[in-house]
Amino acid sequence: MSAVELLRAELTRAARGLGATDPIETVLDRPRDPAFGDWTTNLAMVLAKPLGMKPRDLARALIAQGDWTRAGVRIAEVAGPGFINFRLETAAVAGRIPEILQAGAAYGRSETGKRTAVVVEFVSANPTGPLHVGHGRQAALGDAVAALLEWTGWAVSREFYYNDAGVQIEKLAASVHARIVEDAGGGLQIPDGGYHGEYIGEIAEQYTAGHPGDRHGRDTDRVREFAVAALRAEQDQDLKAFGVRFDTYYLESSLYTDGLVDETVQALRDGGDTYENDGALWLRTTAFGDDKDRVMRKSDGTFTYFVPDIAYHVTKWRRGFRRAINVQGSDHHSTVTRVRAGLQALRIGIPEGYPEYVLHQLVTVVRGGEDVKLSKRAGSYVTVRDLIDDVGRDAVRYFFLMRRADSQLSFDVDLARTQSEENPVYYVQMAHARMSGIFRVGGIDAAGITGEGVAIDLLSEADELELINALADFPAAVQAAADALEPHRMTTYLHDTAELAHRWYHRHHVLGEAPALTAARLTLARAAQIVLGNGLTLLGISAPERM
RNA sequence: GCGCCAGUAGCUCAGUUGGAUAGAGCAACAGCCUUCUAAGCUGUAGGUCGGGGGUUCGAUUCCCUCCUGGCGCGCCA
Numbered sequence A: 001m002s003a004v005e006l007l008r009a010e011l012t013r014a015a016r017g018l019g020a021t022d023p024i025e026t027v028l029d030r031p032r033d034p035a036f037g038d039w040t041t042n043l044a045m046v047l048a049k050p051l052g053m054k055p056r057d058l059a060r061a062l063i064a065q066g067d068w069t070r071a072g073v074r075i076a077e078v079a080g081p082g083f084i085n086f087r088l089e090t091a092a093v094a095g096r097i098p099e100i101l102q103a104g105a106a107y108g109r110s111e112t113g114k115r116t117a118v119v120v121e122f123v124s125a126n127p128t129g130p131l132h133v134g135h136g137r138q139a140a141l142g143d144a145v146a147a148l149l150e151w152t153g154w155a156v157s158r159e160f161y162y163n164d165a166g167v168q169i170e171k172l173a174a175s176v177h178a179r180i181v182e183d184a185g186g187g188l189q190i191p192d193g194g195y196h197g198e199y200i201g202e203i204a205e206q207y208t209a210g211h212p213g214d215r216h217g218r219d220t221d222r223v224r225e226f227a228v229a230a231l232r233a234e235q236d237q238d239l240k241a242f243g244v245r246f247d248t249y250y251l252e253s254s255l256y257t258d259g260l261v262d263e264t265v266q267a268l269r270d271g272g273d274t275y276e277n278d279g280a281l282w283l284r285t286t287a288f289g290d291d292k293d294r295v296m297r298k299s300d301g302t303f304t305y306f307v308p309d310i311a312y313h314v315t316k317w318r319r320g321f322r323r324a325i326n327v328q329g330s331d332h333h334s335t336v337t338r339v340r341a342g343l344q345a346l347r348i349g350i351p352e353g354y355p356e357y358v359l360h361q362l363v364t365v366v367r368g369g370e371d372v373k374l375s376k377r378a379g380s381y382v383t384v385r386d387l388i389d390d391v392g393r394d395a396v397r398y399f400f401l402m403r404r405a406d407s408q409l410s411f412d413v414d415l416a417r418t419q420s421e422e423n424p425v426y427y428v429q430m431a432h433a434r435m436s437g438i439f440r441v442g443g444i445d446a447a448g449i450t451g452e453g454v455a456i457d458l459l460s461e462a463d464e465l466e467l468i469n470a471l472a473d474f475p476a477a478v479q480a481a482a483d484a485l486e487p488h489r490m491t492t493y494l495h496d497t498a499e500l501a502h503r504w505y506h507r508h509h510v511l512g513e514a515p516a517l518t519a520a521r522l523t524l525a526r527a528a529q530i531v532l533g534n535g536l537t538l539l540g541i542s543a544p545e546r547m
Numbered sequence B: 001g002c003g004c005c006a007g008u009a010g011c012u013c014a015g016u017u018g019g020a021u022a023g024a025g026c027a028a029c030a031g032c033c034u035u036c037u038a039a040g041c042u043g044u045a046g047g048u049c050g051g052g053g054g055u056u057c058g059a060u061u062c063c064c065u066c067c068u069g070g071c072g073c074g075c076c077a
Helices: A003-017 A043-051 A055-065 A090-094 A097-106 A133-151 A167-183 A198-210 A220-242 A252-257 A260-271 A306-318 A334-345 A384-391 A393-401 A424-442 A462-472 A474-484 A488-507 A515-538
Strands: A039-041 A073-079 A083-088 A117-121 A155-162 A248-251 A274-277 A280-283 A294-297 A323-329 A356-360 A363-367 A370-372 A409-412
Touching (some): A003 A039, A003 A043, A003 A055, A003 A083, A043 A055, A043 A083, A055 A073, A055 A083, A083 A090, A090 A462, A097 A462, A097 A515, A117 A133, A133 A155, A133 A220, A133 A323, A133 A356, A133 A363, A133 A384, A133 A474, A167 A198, A220 A384, A220 A393, A252 A260, A260 A274, A260 A334, A280 A334, A294 A306, A306 A323, A306 A334, A384 A393, A393 A424, A393 A488, A424 A488, A424 A515, A462 A474, A462 A488, A462 A515, A474 A488, A474 A515, A488 A515
Parallel strands (some): A117 A155, A117 A323, A155 A248, A323 A356, A363 A409
Antiparallel strands (some): A039 A083, A073 A083, A274 A280, A280 A294
């Protein structure tokens, strides 16, 4: 048992001794101020009412009741309105280091997900243009959520769903066709709602060059397929540049060709929540919490996008994914209730909260203090490629992950690039590089540091114990971020931990101290290097050994 | 009008699921390089946690209400 578990067990035992009845929920937190100790509990305040005692009196009684030395406690004291603060023996704090060294690159991983299959769907951009900054935020978020779930023991599949058959694709094809006609000497007629970016002209040129026999783009199927392939290839390049890989690309068109759309419609009818009205087929989604019923099949006989959406999520369930997480822009939030309602109407045992959603707010790009709204190639929006080329992949990832998904994000290009000295991503990377530098300069193999035979209780300075506590909290930080599906908790954790590492590095020397002290501090430097490196790697950000 | 999300330092944003004196980065001011990277460290200043009620030992956090901003509200996707 770790020191915390021993402490919790002893607290619970003490509470029982004073007459508290089960269940006793004993919560141990890190105090706000490290000067208060290593751990704190509000147990006395929680139990004050049921036990009919004043919180501070109860806290004193709890302290008197427990055997604290067994849990490695040096000082237990009452503070504030009734907190009990615990200061552990130095050896109990420093004793956490060997497990970090031993786990190495796996430190922070757990098996709480029990290898259960979960699909994380993100980006899912239609192949009608280059990826924009919103897709970039989604790529960073989705990839990080997937990684968090992997780290906590889920069997994760990253999935990209794309619409290769709808109205938007026809508009893309018509837009490219218009450019081909223009290149061949005809007038330019881009259709209503068509695409105007420069990339359309580039694709038209490539098509003409590759298809000399069809200078006027009369083979519309071929033009469409060419355009879709070209844009998919470009999106793939962008994602590759961003370091994101998908396990599956799911084509919307396959839902039709495989008969899943028809099957879903039939299943919904069998479920009994459909009705015909005004020549259309409706689903009574209001029976499942929606604010209005939804049309499934329009009076012209075609389906609304909502039907393949349901069919698609049925495939996720059928493919064995007991959790499905969708990362989407909050402009799609109205589909949440709708999709869930559709799945419930099927009555096939899909849980009510399926799928889960991580919705993110829009991204604005700021450069020189002003909003940037256009890119050269795409015309109407800023592309993720623009950002990567500008500030680098690590900074783009970090900046997209720094904030909660549901807060609007202002991406300051100047901060991410020009003022690289004050850049938060470099701050964390630098802390890692400094730890690495100690081993490089000392000519020491970092991976060979095991802590065996080292007097780690020589690590007794207040700021090194504080750093050790932070490092020991890494697995809990990963777990909390994964449970909440909130990657920004990791950037916050990493920044805080990097600060402690920088401070420790600045105040204390590792190399050249008395041999026993140097050996002890090397274990801490190695532990910090492992945690910072693992955290950055988890988020898809490089952890350089030198900068 | 209805629904969802947000409102915290001059700016951009955290706040450990209800805890102690509300934090970070940037911007401002003052210090620190003979020693493992100064891409760093130390200090100062900066706040009606949008307003008002409520719940309780205790609220930035939960509930109600109002104000402001973003996004939705189609037989579009």
